[in-house]
Amino acid sequence: MKNYYEILNVNKDANQEEIRSGYKKMLRKYPPEKEQEKYKEIREAYDTLKDEKSRKNYDAYFHHEKDIKTLEDKYTEYMEATNYNEAEKVLKKILIISPEIAHIKDKLGEVYVLKKEYDNSIKIYEKLIKEYPDNVDYLIKLGKNYSEKEESLKAIKYYMEAYNLDNSNPIVINEITYSYVGNNQIDKAIKFLNEDIEKDNKLDFEDFFALSKLLECYIIKNDMPNLKNTLEKIKKIAPEDEESKEFISWKLGKFAAELYDMSIYEYSKEILKICLKLTPDINLIQELYKQVNLCVEVNKLMDDGNIYGSSKIPIYNYFFGEKLDEETKKQMFQKLEGELKTSIGKEYFKGGVQKIKERYPMLYNEPAISEIYTKLLRVSSQGSNILTRFIIIGAILLVIRVIFG
Structure with missing residues (x-):
């Protein structure tokens, strides 16, 4: 069994103030957004030791430690082997030896969740909450059991009870937010988060987690003005020390990368702007911002009705071609080839390329892009098989891009 006193770095005879202080120190060392597993362990230790009744229960465990240790080792083996039926039997044996040990009941509740026996798990936690009504973790x-059962109202009820006990707990804030979002109540999620941010009538670093959840909500709502406003608030709360700035930039950068993978470039770009202001010298942020910015420009180009459609194909293929199926790409190139076989098609294409060069220099001046257009215009002027040559050029440049990034 884990030694909760060691986890919080306090003595076994520590008073409540020392336990609280130990928890806060460990939380600063292992923030939940960066060290989720470690945070869970720290929170478990704190929730157990801060309550006199649960602490007494925990201390009682050591009276039976010798008898229980072997069984707990067995339980760990079964859990690692995902043999939840045998793990359940072991926990029940331990409770026969010492029925008052709350953390064993807690583990039994978790096993029931893994077995998808949510009603059994609910019974466990309802009893535990009666014994320990101030235990946020329970x-x-x-609440999560009711979420799994898709009973969102009951889930939110228990999450809110937990929040009222500890409104600084990021797990609670996260669960309440996603419960509202999952229930198509995005405005309620936004209202809750704004109230959480304003609860102490000041905006500071402690509000970062709720602000990061707000960003997600505004993206779901496609609300760019409020997203920008939230990003400005995040910029204001960033402490002056480099470690804190790097943490915020890391968190936002990770979020921006996820949006980039989802092809949500505009929002990713706005978030990365803040990252660059916080940590302008981080190469990964710089590179991602450059790539996102290019993709934003591509989308603008594709929406530009004043530029001849076929002249956009090389750029679209270069950036997004790998997302297209082969048949779509084939039809796209066949259309381009057909148009470039006619004199008027060639003129429109050349005119479109010239406009791209003038209006979208960031795209055109990418070495690979300008090379594609130069070679394509040369090939078209020779009257050769455009489709075959263009595919060869595109394939070579795509390989170069993949290898050299």
């Missing part, structure tokens, strides 16, 4: 787990 309330969260009860």
Whole structure:
């Protein structure tokens, strides 16, 4: 069994103030957004030791430690082997030896969740909450059971109870937010988060987690003005020390990368702007911002009705071709080839390329892009098989791009 006193770095006879202080120190060392597993362990230790009743229960465990240790080792083996039926039997044996040990009941509740026996798990946590009504962790787990059963109103009820006990707990804030979002109540999620941010009538670094959740909500709502406003608030709360700035930039950068993978370039770009202001010297952020910015320009180009459609094909293929199926790409190139076989088609294409060069220099001046257009215009002027040559050029440049990034 884990030694909760060691986890919080306090003595076994520590008073409540020392336990609180130990928890806060470990939380600063292992923030939940960056060290989720470690945070879970720290929170478990704190929730157990801050309550006199649960602490007494925990201390009682050591009276039976010798008998229980072997069984707990067995339980760990079964859990690692995902043999949840045998793990359940072992936990029940331990409770026969010492029925008052709350953390064993907690583990049994978790096993029931893994077995998808949510009603059994609910019974466990309802009893635990009666014994320990101030235990935030038990309330969260009860709420998650109801979430799994798709009973969102009951889930939110228990999450809110947990929040009222500890409104600084990021897991609770996260669960409440996603419960509203999952129930198509995005405005309620936004209202809750704004109230959480304003609860102490000041905006500071402690509000970062709720602000990061707000960003997600505004993206779902496609609300760019409020997203920009939230990003400005995040910029204001960033402490002056480099470590804190790097943490915020890391968190936002990770979010921006996820948006980039989802092809949500405009929002990714706005978030990366803040990252660059916080940590302008991080190469990964610089490179991602450059790539996102190019993709934003591509989308603008594709929406530009004043530029001849076929002249956009090389750029679209270069950036997004790998997302197209082969038949679509074939039809796209056949259309381009057909148009470039006619004199008027060639003129329109050349005119479109010239406009791209003038209006979208960031795209055109990319070495690979300008090379594609130069070679394509040369090939078209020779009257050769455009489709075959263009595919060869595109394939070579795509390989170069993949290898050299």
